[in-house]
Amino acid sequence: QPNQTTLTIPSDLAYAKVYYWHVRAYDPTTLGPWSTTLAFVTPPAPVVAPSPPPSGPVGPAPNDAINLGAAAVYNSPPDIASWPATATITRLNMSGSAGLSFEFSHSNRWPDVIPPGFSGPLQYTVWAVVNVGGRWNTSGFIQMWRGRPSTGAPILSEFARNWAYDSRWGPMAGYQPHAGEQMGFFLSAGNA
Numbered sequence: 001q002p003n004q005t006t007l008t009i010p011s012d013l014a015y016a017k018v019y020y021w022h023v024r025a026y027d028p029t030t031l032g033p034w035s036t037t038l039a040f041v042t043p044p045a046p047v048v049a050p051s052p053p054p055s056g057p058v059g060p061a062p063n064d065a066i067n068l069g070a071a072a073v074y075n076s077p078p079d080i081a082s083w084p085a086t087a088t089i090t091r092l093n094m095s096g097s098a099g100l101s102f103e104f105s106h107s108n109r110w111p112d113v114i115p116p117g118f119s120g121p122l123q124y125t126v127w128a129v130v131n132v133g134g135r136w137n138t139s140g141f142i143q144m145w146r147g148r149p150s151t152g153a154p155i156l157s158e159f160a161r162n163w164a165y166d167s168r169w170g171p172m173a174g175y176q177p178h179a180g181e182q183m184g185f186f187l188s189a190g191n192a
Contacts, residue, residue, distance in 0.1 A: 015045040043111060066129050066184045071136035075168040076127070076192050080138070083188065086110075092185060099151035100126065100142075102187060110189040112146065118191075121145060125192040129184035132171040138184075139169050140192035 013019065020039045025032040068081035077083075087106035094100055112121030125140040142151045167173050177183050 013042050015042055017042050043109070066136055066182075068129070068136075068138065068186075071129060071138045072170065074137060074139045074170045074172065076125075076138070076140040080127075080140075080188065080192065086189070087187065089185075089187065093150075095150070098149070100185065101150035102126070102185075104187060106189075113190040115191040122191050124187045124189055126151060127186045127188065127192070128172070129186070130172050130175060130177060131182065132175050135171075137170060137172050139172060140188060141169075143191055 018039050018041050020037055022035045022037045024034045071081070073080055087104045087110075089102055089104045091103035092100065110123055112123050114121050122143045122145050124144050126142040126144060127138055127140045129136055129138040131137075144151070
């Protein structure tokens with residue numbers, strides 16, 4: 001393609017397969033040499049989590065764990081609790097000036113996606129889990145891309161006034177967690 005400097009890799013490539021590629025440039029007067037042949041490996045097939053039991057109440061979470069199966073989900077995929085766990089958060093930094101930053105086991109390994117209306121790729125979504133009135137509530141609220149080091153500030157001290165939390169977030173809208181209150185965060189690949 002004339003003036004093309006990037007290529008979007010097709011989404012129908014086989015899982016866990018090595019693909020080889022090379023390129024050459026040309027213009028109306030010159031045909032350049034082939035580049036060195038390089039390779040990439042597509043990610044493994046996604047792990048399919050077992051379906052939740054068809055009936056019965058969701059049991060309580062042990063100690064200080066948060067049971068996502070019992071949480072109300074707002075403005076995000078309602079089946080998030082059944083998604084497979086493919087990474088582990090290894091570090092969470094909270095900063096008044098920089099917001100939240102995460103280190104996790106699959107950092108920069110989840111595929112980027114470009115959601116409708118976005119001008120660039122997203123890698124993952126940060127979710128908040130908040131207990132309001134005795135019930136856990138959750139929503140994916142900040143999208144992250146490669147090279148974005150943190151969510152930006154102030155995220156926790158102004159949680160109730162944050163741009164992300166309007167009426168679409170049910171009881172979390174306008175709710176401000178208090179110092180010492182338990183709150184959870186998790187990440188999901190892509191845009192949620």
